[in-house]
Amino acid sequence: MNGPLHDTPARHVVVVGGGIAGLAAAHRLTAAGARVTLLEATGRLGGKLHAGEIAGVPVDLGAESMLARRPEGVGLAREAGLGDRLQPPAVAVSAVWTRDALRPLPKGHVMGVPGTAAALAGLLSPEGVDRIGREGELPPAEVGDDVAIGEFVAARLGREVVDRLVEPLLGGVYAGDAYRISMRAAVPGLFEAARRHDALLDAVREVQAKGAAQQGAGPVFMGLAGGIGTLPDAVAAAVRAAGGDIRTATPVLGLAPDGGGWRVRTDRETLAADAVVLATPAWASAALLTDTSPAAAADLGAVEYASMALVTLAFRRADLGELPGSGFLVPPVDGRSIKASTFSSNKWSWVDEGSDGLFVLRTSLGRHGEERALDRDDAELVALSLGDLGRAVGITARPVASAVTRWTGGLPQYPVGHLARVARIRREVAALPAALRVCGAAFDGVGIPACIADGQRAADEILATPTPARGTHPGTGE
Incomplete structure (x- = not known):
């Protein structure tokens, strides 16, 4: 038989990119019986989901929550065994710092x-x-x-x-x-x-x-005890348990059609694949598709990105006054350095419980077109954050620890015409002679559930395509 469901167990799919979209695709594929190899260029899985710590307190150094009224994020967390760690914010009362006051x-x-x-x-x-x-x-x-x-x-x-x-x-x-x-x-x-x-x-x-x-x-947003950044490793563990092969520090250098499949070249070897999922930033996918789909590569290469930095600060509680709510937003029109601050110890009970007399908060800096602001060194970004925090909520204390996390090219931009561009890209890659799909934050949404949904969509479309005939199966020598 040549139907997708009957041949799926023999199919080898290479997923390029180990962010949450790529992991979601790998999870869906392995659950359907496909043989999956996931290749991540860096030494860490998760992309913008990144669990860390400051002064011994567990924190998220990237995305910290997900929309709970979309089912994909909480659903994947439950499937990965984290259902008992899902938590809504303990406090979800925000303000806007504008016209010289918190409102x-x-x-x-x-x-x-x-x-x-x-x-x-x-x-x-x-x-x-x-x-x-x-x-x-x-x-x-x-x-x-x-x-x-x-x-x-x-x-x-x-x-x-x-x-x-x-x-x-x-x-x-x-x-x-x-x-x-x-x-x-x-x-x-x-x-x-x-x-x-x-x-x-x-x-x-x-x-x-x-x-x-x-x-x-139920709640609008949800987090995870220990951090949203713990989700990628939990999903990766589920993929491995289902037989998936996950390799970090393995950049993909080239991608070429081969019969009815693909040859995926890394810095160590060339892999034969029946199908490929590209779950990389748009510019990386563009580079890999330049020869095989120039039109898709051109549209992918035109996607713009914004860079930002997160400054995480830990203070002694005794040095701070009462900070209200879960944080505040900052309109660019007011000319401040920071664009937002989250009072993590107020917002998340798991941060508060692990803080041991410390109060953790974070600020974000950087907007599209203002990337030069992030050329400052870490100490300057900390100083800018402290200056704005002092003016906004009266913080004069010095932090006992600080951490700066830079997300260079971290957030794709969705200008007018974005959805038309996405439709063109998907048409072009779907027309390739071998099965390939793209997914990730550059397409249907930058939030965690949207990225998970896009990875799952890409996997489902791969599973629905016929497996290459044995005579053209890559790497068989037949």
Whole structure:
């Protein structure tokens, strides 16, 4: 037989990239009986999921939480044996540091876009609140095939909404520019609602109503005791238990079609594969596809990335006053160095329980187009963080320990037209003579569940393609 399900156990799939998307693909493939070899260029699995410690306290040095109302992240954690370690935030009350004060992050918004003018009273100036209320005087809203969310919201509700709220919220996800980010790609629910309404405020209220119906579904976000960064190793252990071969410090240097399959060249050997999943950053996938799919490589190479740094600080609790809530966001318009701060010891009970008299928090710095700010050395980034923390919440103490984690090219940007680009890339790679799929943060979402879902989609599509006939099976010599 030549059907995919019957031949799957004999199929060898090489997964290139050991971030959470690649691990999710490998997990799905091994569960279906495929023989999997996962190759990761660096010495560590997980990509932007990275568990570490500071002053003996376990912390996340990368992503720290995942959207719980999408099933893929919590589902994979449970499948990897971490279900009993899933935890919602102990405190989830955020603020916005703007106009020289900490102001409560308002309820009743969709990625910073309010459903009423009153929702942003106190955060915006009186003039800004008044501008929201005048949307009814405008012609009907038109979003077309796609639109930059910042441009659209500013035109409907005024720039102050974008600058003081939409921008810092989107910046926490993409480290990007709201005036360039695609509304269709970044906030698809709001985009679709906006196509059905003449007023943006009405579209927001539709999305809010749907969200209210899900409130009984549990927490919005979820973390893991010990850190989200423990998820990759747990998934890798499950892959290995199912027979998968995972190799770190093994960069892939070349990829070439071979009969009905592929030859995957590393710095040590060349592997024969029936199918390949590329779960690498867009620029890395572009380099590997330059010869075999120039059109896909060109589109992949055009994906822009933002760089950022996380500064993790540990203080003696006795040296600090009471810090409110789980942290705060910082609008770029205010000209501060940091773009956000998370009070980890408040937010996560597992950090607090392991802190032994210490208080851990972290700041983030860097946005798209501002990468030069990260050229500063670690001590300067720590000093900039402490300066802003002093002005925002009155911290004057010196930390007992600090750690700077740089994510160079860590966050792909989703400008207007992003989804059209993704569709072109997928069409091109699907048309290749041998089975190959791409997945990861550069496509359908940068969040953990979105990356997991994309890895699983890539695996499912590979499993649904016919296995090469034996006469053209790579490496058989037949």
